[in-house]
Amino acid sequence: MFDEIDARSPIPLYDQIAARIRLAVAAGDLEEGQALPSVRQLAARLRINPATVVQAYRALAAEGFVEMRQGSGTYVRGVSADRRQRAREDQAQRLARGVLAEAARLGIAGEDVARAVQRQLGTERR
Amino acid sequence: MFAQVFRLQGRASALGVALVAVAGFLVPVVAVQRAGFVNPTGWDIAEMLTMVESAGSLFPLLAIVLGLLLAVAAWSPDHRGQHVYALTLPVPRWHYVLLRFAAGVVLLMPVVAAVWIGGVVATGAATIPEGLRVYPGTIALRFGLAALVAYAAVFAVAAGTKRTAAIVFGTLVGVILVQALLELAGLRLEVVRYTLVPLTDWPGPFEVLFGRWMLINV
Amino acid sequence: MSHAIETTDLHYRAGRSFEIRDLGLRVPAGAIYGFLGPNGSGKTTTIRLLLGLLRPLGGTIAVLGHAMPREQHAMFRRVAYVPERPHLYASLTVGEAMALHAAFHPRWEAGIAAELRRTFELEAGARVERLSKGEMGKLLMLLALSQRPDLLMLDEPTDGLDPVVRRDVLMALIDYVSETGATVFISSHLVHELERICDWVGVMDRGRLVAELPMHSFKNGIKRLRVRNAPAQPGDPPFRLLAREMGDGLAGTEVWVVRGWLPTMTQYFEGVGATLSEVVDLDLEEGFVELLRTARAARR
Numbered sequence: 001m002f003d004e005i006d007a008r009s010p011i012p013l014y015d016q017i018a019a020r021i022r023l024a025v026a027a028g029d030l031e032e033g034q035a036l037p038s039v040r041q042l043a044a045r046l047r048i049n050p051a052t053v054v055q056a057y058r059a060l061a062a063e064g065f066v067e068m069r070q071g072s073g074t075y076v077r078g079v080s081a082d083r084r085q086r087a088r089e090d091q092a093q094r095l096a097r098g099v100l101a102e103a104a105r106l107g108i109a110g111e112d113v114a115r116a117v118q119r120q121l122g123t124e125r126r
Numbered sequence: 127m128f129a130q131v132f133r134l135q136g137r138a139s140a141l142g143v144a145l146v147a148v149a150g151f152l153v154p155v156v157a158v159q160r161a162g163f164v165n166p167t168g169w170d171i172a173e174m175l176t177m178v179e180s181a182g183s184l185f186p187l188l189a190i191v192l193g194l195l196l197a198v199a200a201w202s203p204d205h206r207g208q209h210v211y212a213l214t215l216p217v218p219r220w221h222y223v224l225l226r227f228a229a230g231v232v233l234l235m236p237v238v239a240a241v242w243i244g245g246v247v248a249t250g251a252a253t254i255p256e257g258l259r260v261y262p263g264t265i266a267l268r269f270g271l272a273a274l275v276a277y278a279a280v281f282a283v284a285a286g287t288k289r290t291a292a293i294v295f296g297t298l299v300g301v302i303l304v305q306a307l308l309e310l311a312g313l314r315l316e317v318v319r320y321t322l323v324p325l326t327d328w329p330g331p332f333e334v335l336f337g338r339w340m341l342i343n344v
Numbered sequence: 345m346s347h348a349i350e351t352t353d354l355h356y357r358a359g360r361s362f363e364i365r366d367l368g369l370r371v372p373a374g375a376i377y378g379f380l381g382p383n384g385s386g387k388t389t390t391i392r393l394l395l396g397l398l399r400p401l402g403g404t405i406a407v408l409g410h411a412m413p414r415e416q417h418a419m420f421r422r423v424a425y426v427p428e429r430p431h432l433y434a435s436l437t438v439g440e441a442m443a444l445h446a447a448f449h450p451r452w453e454a455g456i457a458a459e460l461r462r463t464f465e466l467e468a469g470a471r472v473e474r475l476s477k478g479e480m481g482k483l484l485m486l487l488a489l490s491q492r493p494d495l496l497m498l499d500e501p502t503d504g505l506d507p508v509v510r511r512d513v514l515m516a517l518i519d520y521v522s523e524t525g526a527t528v529f530i531s532s533h534l535v536h537e538l539e540r541i542c543d544w545v546g547v548m549d550r551g552r553l554v555a556e557l558p559m560h561s562f563k564n565g566i567k568r569l570r571v572r573n574a575p576a577q578p579g580d581p582p583f584r585l586l587a588r589e590m591g592d593g594l595a596g597t598e599v600w601v602v603r604g605w606l607p608t609m610t611q612y613f614e615g616v617g618a619t620l621s622e623v624v625d626l627d628l629e630e631g632f633v634e635l636l637r638t639a640r641a642a643r644r
Binding site for chain 2: 396419425427433440447450
Binding site: 007008012013039040043044045046047048049050052101104105 | 376511514515516518519521522523536539540541542543560563570621622627628629
């Protein structure tokens with residue numbers, strides 16, 4: 001789930017981790033009551049500062065996706081279908097923003113990108 | 127702590143200590159043998175004692191070699207790592223130096239024992255004429271003291287930097303060179319007598335190394 | 345105590361050409377502090393000063409509240425040091441090197457040491473002098489972590505290690521930090537390595553500390569802007585212009601490297617008749633290079 005963490009990305013590491021978990025909850029890969037890896041485990045596995053993991057978990061807790069239980073760990077909370085849908089949409093929006101920024105840098109207009117997305121959807125449906 | 131430092135130092139010194147111990151055992155044995163005490167053919171006591179005395183000069187030599195060897199073995203592993211390991215240990219410097227020094231003193235013991243055993247064996251196998259006595263214990267003890275003095279001196283120098291060592295040995299060689307040059311120039315100025323001799327004669331610390339070493343004497 | 349390491353006006357000189365001047369380091373307790381700088385910038389010398397292995401000409405040093413170099417041996421009860429060049433006794437075996445270290449360090453945990461030895465796949469009977477570079481790196485980290493320090497001073501701990509060993513060593517380090525909250529001071533010229541794990545950065549260049557700040561401000565502060573119709577004279581921009589170069593290809597486009605950028609500052613470009621077409625975050629390495637460049641330009 002955390003394979004694509006990229007330290008060189010301008011998106012802060014904690015944000016990347018939080019996004020992964022948020023999506024996993026939204027997609028139903030993580031279910032209510034399931035435990036997240038401990039701060040120690042995840043920090044060692046990703047070779048990142050433990051404080052970064054704590055920051056990610058805190059952000060998720062503030063959004064209501066997880067619950068940090070003192071001395072026990074971090075657990076996934078029950079999230080409504082509506083909420084899960086919104087999380088997916090948020091992430092899609094972020095992706096779109098990134099693609100458009102990259103396109104602008106290359107001098108490609110937004111409309112061209114939109115048409116390309118439609119075309120791509122067409123070929124994948126076929 | 128001591129056990130660990132001792133093991134480390136013992137590994138660096140083991141071969142040298144073993145060789146000197148063998149030599150320390152052999153010196154009295156060979157000395158007594160060659161002086162003719164084992165298979166006496168005649169009884170020229172004075173000549174026999176002169177032989178014992180000349181062989182005895184090997185003892186201080188051996189003591190110096192042993193002291194040098196132990197001191198170098200005590201510091202060379204630290205020198206190789208520029209003392210970083212020792213200097214980053216959570217003990218005061220003097221504490222560490224003491225551990226190192228003590229380990230060397232313990233490593234000196236087997237050689238002293240070898241000299242003593244050598245003396246006992248050599249004199250035991252010999253026919254000692256009336257009026258002469260044997261001194262294996264005294265020789266071994268004196269050997270131990272001599273080695274300790276030599277060890278302490280080199281240890282102190284080796285504990286410092288290469289520069290300290292260079293200064294000490296440079297001064298020593300310098301004094302002897304100056305004396306040699308003065309002699310060549312025909313000047314009777316006894317530099318050595320006023321600088322080095324006070325160290326080697328009583329009550330100088332190196333006195334124990336010099337003088338007569340008699341395993342068998344009146 | 346809020347700082348694990350604090351120095352003021354540290355001064356040191358070696359020979360005629362190398363000097364450390366006015367060094368004021370402040371390493372927050374609990375931080376993983378990346379000490380960056382090109383080779384020869386004075387990182388190792390600074391670490392040796394902090395640990396009392398070199399005597400400063402002036403200034404003060406406090407490490408975990410211990411005044412250095414006076415309280416050196418008391419400090420080493422709580423500080424582990426992994427030097428740039430291995431310093432272990434070559435004649436010992438791995439097991440003996442561990443026993444020696446254990447004898448001197450009062451907080452040594454034999455159980456943890458044994459576990460790390462298994463994790464690192466080090467043979468207890470292997471001679472230190474025969475260890476590969478990777479095994480040596482692992483042994484040094486094992487010794488440092490098993491002495492349960494409050495502060496780890498690591499001088500290029502993974503330099504020359506292959507990626508697998510580097511991963512193992514860093515994992516063990518992070519695991520320890522997660523568990524104990526110890527402070528880590530880690531020097532490296534490999535910027536990428538520090539990017540993931542450090543939350544503070546200090547940058548050395550030519551014997552001076554040119555920056556010291558939290559990682560996130562370091563990464564956020566410096567941006568690369570693509571500017572169309574850039575003005576010949578920048579006037580009085582709200583940010584600091586570190587460098588400006590011709591853009592790649594498109595005529596009239598320039599690349600500006602700026603510090604202290606905020607999104608609201610786009611207004612400045614409208615004011616001078618230019619268009620801001622892109623804002624790019626610099627990663628740590630690029631930011632580091634720009635920082636050195638401006639530090640050097642300022643000194644000229």
